[in-house]
Amino acid sequence: MKLQRNGRSKALAIGAVALVSSLSLAACGTDDNTKTAAGGSSSGSAAPAAAIACAKGGQLLGAGSTAQGNAVDVWKAAYGSACSGTTITYGAVGSGAGIQQFNQGKVAFAGSDSALKPAEVDASKAVCTGGQGVNLPMVGGLISVVFNVDGVDKLVLDGPTIAKIFDSQITKWNDPAIAALNPGAKLPDAEIQAIHRSDDSGTTENLTKYLAKAGGGAWAYPAAKTWAGKGGQSANGSAGVSAQVKQVKNSISYVELSFAQTNKLNSAAISTGASKPVEATAANGATTFAKAKIAGTGSDLALTLDYATKDEGAYPIVLVTYEIACDKGNKADSLDLLKSFLTYTISDTGQQAIGQAGYVPLPKELSTKVQAVIPTLA
Amino acid sequence: MTSSPPATSQGRAGRSRRDSRFGDKVFFNFSRGAGILLLVIMAAIAGFLAYRSALALGKNEGNFLTTFEWTPDGVKPVFGIAVLAFGTLVSALIAMLIAVPVAVGIALFISHYAPRRIAQPFAYLVDLLAAVPSIVYGLWGVLFLVPHMDGLTSWLNEYLGWTYIFDQTKNGAPARNLFTVGILLAIMVLPIITAVTREVFRQVPRMHEEAALALGATRWEMIRTAVLPFGRPGIISASMLGLGRALGETIAVAIVLSSNSQLSLHLLDPGGGTFAQNIALKFNESQPFGRDALMASGLVLFVITLLVNGAARMIIARRKEYSGANA
Numbered sequence: 010m011k012l013q014r015n016g017r018s019k020a021l022a023i024g025a026v027a028l029v030s031s032l033s034l035a036a037c038g039t040d041d042n043t044k045t046a047a048g049g050s051s052s053g054s055a056a057p058a059a060a061i062a063c064a065k066g067g068q069l070l071g072a073g074s075t076a077q078g079n080a081v082d083v084w085k086a087a088y089g090s091a092c093s094g095t096t097i098t099y100g101a102v103g104s105g106a107g108i109q110q111f112n113q114g115k116v117a118f119a120g121s122d123s124a125l126k127p128a129e130v131d132a133s134k135a136v137c138t139g140g141q142g143v144n145l146p147m148v149g150g151l152i153s154v155v156f157n158v159d160g161v162d163k164l165v166l167d168g169p170t171i172a173k174i175f176d177s178q179i180t181k182w183n184d185p186a187i188a189a190l191n192p193g194a195k196l197p198d199a200e201i202q203a204i205h206r207s208d209d210s211g212t213t214e215n216l217t218k219y220l221a222k223a224g225g226g227a228w229a230y231p232a233a234k235t236w237a238g239k240g241g242q243s244a245n246g247s248a249g250v251s252a253q254v255k256q257v258k259n260s261i262s263y264v265e266l267s268f269a270q271t272n273k274l275n276s277a278a279i280s281t282g283a284s285k286p287v288e289a290t291a292a293n294g295a296t297t298f299a300k301a302k303i304a305g306t307g308s309d310l311a312l313t314l315d316y317a318t319k320d321e322g323a324y325p326i327v328l329v330t331y332e333i334a335c336d337k338g339n340k341a342d343s344l345d346l347l348k349s350f351l352t353y354t355i356s357d358t359g360q361q362a363i364g365q366a367g368y369v370p371l372p373k374e375l376s377t378k379v380q381a382v383i384p385t386l387a
Numbered sequence: 388m389t390s391s392p393p394a395t396s397q398g399r400a401g402r403s404r405r406d407s408r409f410g411d412k413v414f415f416n417f418s419r420g421a422g423i424l425l426l427v428i429m430a431a432i433a434g435f436l437a438y439r440s441a442l443a444l445g446k447n448e449g450n451f452l453t454t455f456e457w458t459p460d461g462v463k464p465v466f467g468i469a470v471l472a473f474g475t476l477v478s479a480l481i482a483m484l485i486a487v488p489v490a491v492g493i494a495l496f497i498s499h500y501a502p503r504r505i506a507q508p509f510a511y512l513v514d515l516l517a518a519v520p521s522i523v524y525g526l527w528g529v530l531f532l533v534p535h536m537d538g539l540t541s542w543l544n545e546y547l548g549w550t551y552i553f554d555q556t557k558n559g560a561p562a563r564n565l566f567t568v569g570i571l572l573a574i575m576v577l578p579i580i581t582a583v584t585r586e587v588f589r590q591v592p593r594m595h596e597e598a599a600l601a602l603g604a605t606r607w608e609m610i611r612t613a614v615l616p617f618g619r620p621g622i623i624s625a626s627m628l629g630l631g632r633a634l635g636e637t638i639a640v641a642i643v644l645s646s647n648s649q650l651s652l653h654l655l656d657p658g659g660g661t662f663a664q665n666i667a668l669k670f671n672e673s674q675p676f677g678r679d680a681l682m683a684s685g686l687v688l689f690v691i692t693l694l695v696n697g698a699a700r701m702i703i704a705r706r707k708e709y710s711g712a713n714a
Contacts, residue, residue: 075671105674200559207646209460209672234672235458242560242645242657245668249529249642256534257561 061087064349066094067342073100073107073120076211076265077148077330080363081120084354087362095346104211104330111333112136117343118351119333120147122211124304124311133335140337140387144311145379147354149369151294152216152326153269153276156261157254158182158197165190167280168223168317168325174261175203175220176228177240182259190280197259204253204262207243209234215328216263222316223281223325263326266291267367279326282319293324294369301329301375308336308382312375327369337387348386355379433689440683443676451683455648457665459680460673466680468687470650474565474659475688478640479633481569481654482576487626489573490580495610497581498588510585517578525639528571529563533643536562536570540655555655563645566654568661571643572636576629583628587621588614620703627699631692637663662688 071081078101085097102110104121108129111119114136124144125133133142154171156164161182166174170186173179179186183196206213213236220228230237244253247264251272254260261277266289269276278286287293298312300320305311316325332351339347353359360370371379444451446464454467493513497506540562544555591614599609615622641664645657666681673681 103672105672109675200557202560204645207641207644208668211672231462233458233461235460235669237458241647242563243647244563244645245641252529253561256530259559 061091061353062349063092064095064346066092067346068096069098069118069343069346069350070116071097071099071107071118071120071332072102072110072116073333074104074122074211074330075101076122076150076328077120079267079366080148080368083362083366084350084359087359088350088353092349097346097350108333111142114340117334117340117347121331121333122214122328124309124331125333133333136338137335138338140335142333143307143309143336143382144305144331144333145351145355145382146298146310146312146329146371146375147332147351147379148330148363149294149298149371150215150328150330151266151289151291151324151369152212152219152263152328153266153274153289154261154263154279154326155251155254155269155272155274155276157257157274158199158259160195160197161191162275163191164194164275164277165280165286166277168220169225169227172220172224172227174201175205175241176238177203178227199259202257202260203238203241204250204257204260205236205238205241205243206247206250207236207245210247211328212247212263212265216326219316219326265367266294266369270367279324281317281323281325283321283323287322287324289324289326291364291369293322294327295372296320296323297325297327298329298369299372299374303378308385310378310382329371334386336385339386344386348383351383351386352380355383433686436682436686436689439679440686443679443683446676447680455650457648457660457669457680459677464676464680466683468662468684470648471660471662471665471684472687472691473650474644474646475634475661475663475691477654477659478565478568478572478661479630481566482572482633483626483630485570485573486576486580486629487622490577490625490629491584491622493577493581494584494588495614497585499606499610499614510582513578513581515578516574517582521575521636521639522642524571524575525642528567528639528643532571533562533567536567540564540566544655552652552654554653556653557656560657561645562655563643563657564655565644565659568640568644569654571639572633575636575639576633579632580622580625580629583625584618584622587618587625591617623702624699627695630695634692634695635663635688636661637667640664641667 078099081099081101085099088097089095099120100107100110100116101120104119104123107116107119108121108125110116112129112132112135119142121144125142130141134140154166158164166187167190170179170190173186180201181198182201183198188194188196211234214232214234217228217230217237218232221230221232228238236243242253244250244262247268250262251264251268251274254262254264254274255272264272264274268274269289276289278288280286297314297318297320300318300323301312301314303310304313311331312329314327314329318325332354334347334351355371355376357370357376360376364370443459443464443466447459447466448463449456449465449467451467453469454465455470457466457471458464459466497510497513501509540555543553547553548555595613595617596609599613600606604612640661644659644661644664646660646664646668647658648660649658651658662684666685669677669681
């Protein structure tokens with residue numbers, strides 16, 4: 010109740026809200042309340058109300074990546090409670106389907122785990138009159154290598170070792186390769202129960218991207234959503250994998266940061282060649298984003314992540330998902346709302362809000378570049 | 388139309404004849420429409436699956452029947468149903484081996500052994516098992532059944548390991564294997580088989596039973612000579628109904644089974660997969676081509692299910708004389 014009143018008065022303070030709309034606001038407020046109760050980020054969605062420059066109203070449609078679904082939910086709730094008369098709909102249908110819908114002109118923006126491919130950019134020119142689809146980095150994430158070994162709280166691994174563990178080339182916890190990285194740790198003489206995703210998933214794709222780059226040749230497969238490694242067991246979804254790691258002794262797996270946090274699983278630190286192993290924390294993930302090179306040109310901010318980074322405190326197994334919109338030729342009726350919404354999502358408050366939901370807030374170095382592009386969308 | 392009601396009350400005869408004609412017509416058209424609708428739906432499903440599969444099968448670079456991997460969205464699209472067909476049939480077979488004898492036992496208990504006061508609530512309880520959603524079975528399976536399977540699997544491994552199929556080669560792995568899936572499926576199909584078999588056993592002519600008893604048969608001999616032969620087609624069709632569900636079970640298998648793309652006869656090692664489970668796990672993130680490939684596997688499952696049902700029909704038709712005794 011308190012939260013709801015708070016949000017309303019702040020929104021009123023922005024002004025230009027008539028008595029009638031405060032009624033609809035109250036309705037939004039209730040919705041917002043349940044959302045934050047579920048997400049556990051109470052301050053996150055109440056605070057940004059002050060930072061949102063609302064568009065006049067209207068409807069904005071988006072579709073795509075499931076990985077950023079929760080992030081968009083958090084933003085939608087906060088934006089919707091601050092700006093009455095706006096409706097934002099995001100269908101978490103998968104990146105490929107999202108881009109397809111964007112290129113058919115069905116949605117104003119697409120969420121995607123990977124940047125547009127050249128053929129998809131060409132296809133986007135048909136909907137973006139006079140322009141083309143551009144990638145705007147928006148949601149950062151991090152993959153934890155989680156483990157459950159009795160008597161071991163801290164574990165250090167490096168790229169080649171992780172690759173070999175998940176490919177059944179290392180099968181015992183007291184293998185010399187693991188012992189060398191963990192001097193003094195009491196590693197048991199037990200079989201490693203490596204668990205991977207049984208469903209196709211972007212998490213698998215991002216982990217295998219890392220293994221292919223930083224695995225020192227130990228990972229012989231291309232990066233893909235379908236698991237290719239030998240041996241091990243599998244479970245369905247991040248939740249299923251987390252449950253297995255909790256249940257099965259001597260297990261190891263990989264999940265996004267939020268699942269490691271909420272399930273209280275131990276995460277391995279990664280030995281990257283920096284002076285000390287890098288812990289799996291949001292701050293360390295942000296460091297990697299800060300150093301990422303921009304591969305796109307002009308308004309296109311597609312990133313090249315350095316999985317083999319040796320920078321101090323840069324956690325290498327990260328992923329970035331994009332919002333894809335037209336640089337020119339966006340739909341006129343939803344352009345204002347699109348710009349207003351994206352301005353909020355890349356703002357500090359927007360990024361902090363999803364940080365509390367287990368994502369990695371993008372660092373200033375990167376977010377300022379995105380902030381500069383959004384007003385130029387037309 | 389010819390069978391007009393006997394005109395008992397003269398005054399209303401005309402109207403009631405008109406009414407019944409109209410009602411007959413409506414009901415006839417309704418039931419014929421329902422029958423046609425069923426055929427149309429079946430044809431639409433088959434046509435849709437066949438069309439989408441044809442799109443995928445043409446570009447498959449592996450052998451659809453013998454390939455183990457399922458990577459239709461890879462650089463080279465390769466996918467095959469060998470592992471899926473094997474896992475589907477083996478898990479369903481295990482389920483049948485366990486469920487059918489137990490279900491027949493339960494049905495006999497309800498129809499012939501239990502006192503009426505107990506039989507009724509007991510039958511109701513079994514029916515209730517059928518109402519549990521399969522995702523609940525799945526969660527129960529992975530959170531309760533799998534951890535409690537360790538004792539049984541290590542016992543099987545120790546004493547029956549020489550049979551190869553019960554040889555456990557992956558130590559310490561949880562029992563998320565085809566054997567556990569088979570047990571879970573057995574529990575899920577148990578109420579279906581029980582319910583149908585029970586009804587058939589109830590219809591055994593009282594005369595048959597009494598004749599057997601009069602000839603000096605014990606109760607077990609009476610069941611063996613009178614009840615079971617009469618009920619056999621019923622047991623078979625009930626089993627086929629259950630088998631259909633076991634073959635197509637999706638989410639419970641997807642949750643419990645630790646799937647991979649290896650075909651192994653070691654039933655106690657995690658691995659394998661089934662058609663429905665594979666579709667459920669791969670559909671969300673697959674590209675349009677991958678979806679067509681999944682449709683192709685769906686078509687195979689559709690055909691297998693049709694064959695199973697056809698086989699059941701044939702068996703029942705051959706044994707019509709028993710059902711005839713009831714008429």
